[in-house]
Amino acid sequence: MNTxxxxxxxxxxxxxxxxxxxxxxxxxxxxxxxxxxxxxIQECSYSQKMLANWIREYSDEVxxxxxxxxxxxxxxxxxxxxxxxxxxxxxxxxxLNRRVVFRGMFKAISRxxxxxxxxxxxxxxxxxxxxxxxxxxxxxLCMHASNNNRPILGYVNKGISIPDNYSLNLGLTCLFTIRxxxxxxxxxxxxxxxxxxxxxHWLTEVNRYFSTAIEGNELSMQLxxxxxxxxxxxxxxxxxxxxxxxxxxxxLYRKRLxxxxxxxxxxxxxxxxxxxxxxxxxxxxxxxIENDGDAAIxxxxxxxxASKASCVVIEMASNSVLDCIAMNKKAYxxxxxxxxxxxxxxxxxxxxxxxxxxxxxxxxFVENRFPTKDDSFEIKSHIVNEFNKLxxxxxxxGDSITECEEMISxxxxxxxxxx
Numbered sequence: 025m026n027t028x029x030x031x032x033x034x035x036x037x038x039x040x041x042x043x044x045x046x047x048x049x050x051x052x053x054x055x056x057x058x059x060x061x062x063x064x065i066q067e068c069s070y071s072q073k074m075l076a077n078w079i080r081e082y083s084d085e086v087x088x089x090x091x092x093x094x095x096x097x098x099x100x101x102x103x104x105x106x107x108x109x110x111x112x113x114x115x116x117x118x119x120l121n122r123r124v125v126f127r128g129m130f131k132a133i134s135r136x137x138x139x140x141x142x143x144x145x146x147x148x149x150x151x152x153x154x155x156x157x158x159x160x161x162x163x164x165l166c167m168h169a170s171n172n173n174r175p176i177l178g179y180v181n182k183g184i185s186i187p188d189n190y191s192l193n194l195g196l197t198c199l200f201t202i203r204x205x206x207x208x209x210x211x212x213x214x215x216x217x218x219x220x221x222x223x224x225h226w227l228t229e230v231n232r233y234f235s236t237a238i239e240g241n242e243l244s245m246q247l248x249x250x251x252x253x254x255x256x257x258x259x260x261x262x263x264x265x266x267x268x269x270x271x272x273x274x275x276l277y278r279k280r281l282x283x284x285x286x287x288x289x290x291x292x293x294x295x296x297x298x299x300x301x302x303x304x305x306x307x308x309x310x311x312x313i314e315n316d317g318d319a320a321i322x323x324x325x326x327x328x329x330a331s332k333a334s335c336v337v338i339e340m341a342s343n344s345v346l347d348c349i350a351m352n353k354k355a356y357x358x359x360x361x362x363x364x365x366x367x368x369x370x371x372x373x374x375x376x377x378x379x380x381x382x383x384x385x386x387x388x389f390v391e392n393r394f395p396t397k398d399d400s401f402e403i404k405s406h407i408v409n410e411f412n413k414l415x416x417x418x419x420x421x422g423d424s425i426t427e428c429e430e431m432i433s434x435x436x437x438x439x440x441x442x443x
Contacts, residue, residue: 027052027429031140032147033062035089035161038298039075041149043325044181044200047220048147049082050229051421059083060143062092064161071298071323074239078325081233089161140168145432150178150197175432179217196431198424202346202416213435215428218419222350227327234328246320247291247332252397254290255333255353256282257326258308259340260297264381268373273363275307278339280362282311285337289397292319293333295326327351335401338390341382345389349411354403357386358394 030052034041042061049059061083067076080086146169148162169176181200197212202219220226234240247253258278261271269277285292292312296305305321312319322329326347330336336348336355348355360370370392378384389407 027057027144029058029060029142030145030147031060031062031143031165032083033149033162033165035062035064035149036298037064037072039063039067039072039079040298041181042075042079043221044219045147045179046079046082047223047226047229047421048217048425049079050226051425053082053084058085058142060085060087062087062089062161062165064089066090074323077237078233092161092164140165141172143168143172143174146174146176147179147198148176150180173437175435175437177428181219196428196435198428199416202414213431215424215431216416216419217421217424218416219346220419220421221327222346222417223421224418227350230325230327231331234324239324240328243320243322243324243329243332247293248318251289251291251318252334252401253293253332254285254395255293255295255326255329255336255348256285257336257338257342257344257348258294258296258300258304259338259342260299260301260304264377265340267380268377268382274340277359277363278308279311281337281339281358282308282317283315284362284394286312286315286317286319288395290395292317293329294319294321295329296321296323335395335399337395338386341377341386343383343386345383345386346411349389349403349407350417352403352408354395354399354401354407355390356395357390357392360392361394 032042032045032049034045042063049061053059059082061079063076063079063086066088067073076086146165148165166176168174175196177196177198179198179200197214198217199214200217200219200221202222259265261274265274282292294308296308308321311317326344327350330348330351330353333353336345336353338345338348338355338357340359341357345355359365360373365373374387378387388410395401
């Protein structure tokens with residue numbers, strides 16, 4: 025198969041899935057393939073605008089959810105409206121409840137309003153589609169693909185298994201993860217693309233882009249030269265944490281952590297989680313103001329901001345530790361120190377956190393303590409060696425895409441969609 029036009033879909037408002045497929049988009053575009061990216065809503069916030077500009081660097085066209093549902097001529101006033109085109113919102117639940125009448129209606133609309141017949145291959149986030157979260161955008165994209173007999177490639181970047189109701193009619197499942205992938209589907213075709221966002225080639229490209237971008241230059245001007253810089257990665261309070269720590273104690277931990285880092289003489293470079301809500305961000309700002317904090321808040325990618333820091337403090341278990349280690353930065357997790365958890369309880373608590381779904385890899389790469397200005401911020405050799413043993417990071421992207429093309433060429437697409 026000779027791919028000439030491709031589309032990547034990101035249906036998360038923060039555009040955070042884009043960081044996983046941009047290395048592929050970059051590869052395709054450099055080889056003359058026309059790249060289209062679907063975003064759920066038009067960029068409104070600072071972080072969305074910054075990421076949208078980055079996405080445009082590696083794509084030929086960006087379209088929005090409202091374009092798919094209403095057509096480009098009438099969608100401009102709706103592109104920022106989450107109720108008309110977002111994941112799991114009201115209209116999604118009303119119109120996409122899998123009833124035949126609504127599926128038929130959207131099938132007709134998708135044919136009328138947006139012409140995607142030129143697309144050869146569709147990349148969609150398979151964790152969303154596989155879990156059947158009633159996502160109207162992916163449903164319309166998949167209708168376009170099946171109507172035009174085009175292959176759908178589901179990309180996986182989270183988790184190590186697939187749900188029992190995972191749809192096999194996606195054609196191929198592309199693995200962007202470094203972790204072992206488990207499944208018991210005999211007919212599931214997979215291609216290992218690897219965690220290209222962690223590859224040395226892509227890290228160089230990220231640094232190149234943001235070193236010259238306006239946002240990167242603005243950040244550099246805010247950073248001091250006379251004190252160590254700590255990159256503090258915030259985490260949202262998710263269901264994984266509910267069995268580990270109560271919300272009130274989590275907010276207390278955050279406040280104590282920020283104050284102690286400031287008192288220790290660090291400059292804080294704070295990166296919110298993509299899904300961080302405004303109330304929590306205001307609380308962080310209030311803490312900084314009350315304590316005359318020497319700090320800056322940034323939404324730039326972890327890989328780039330980590331390069332500006334002396335070390336990294338991660339508020340709670342996160343896969344972002346891999347981005348930091350890839351940038352050769354020491355990572356600390358000081359929860360037990362800050363909250364004064366007794367030594368004998370720490371292993372038990374860590375096990376409970378992992379059992380709840382926290383990434384096990386995180387605990388292999390962090391130091392469970394609070395950093396000090398007297399620390400040597402050089403990353404320990406055994407952690408570097410451990411990271412280098414991970415699979416699927418420096419996979420040749422060209423070889424993986426060639427394998428993809430060959431599998432698609434040998435695939436009976438109409439038979440796949442008939443499953």
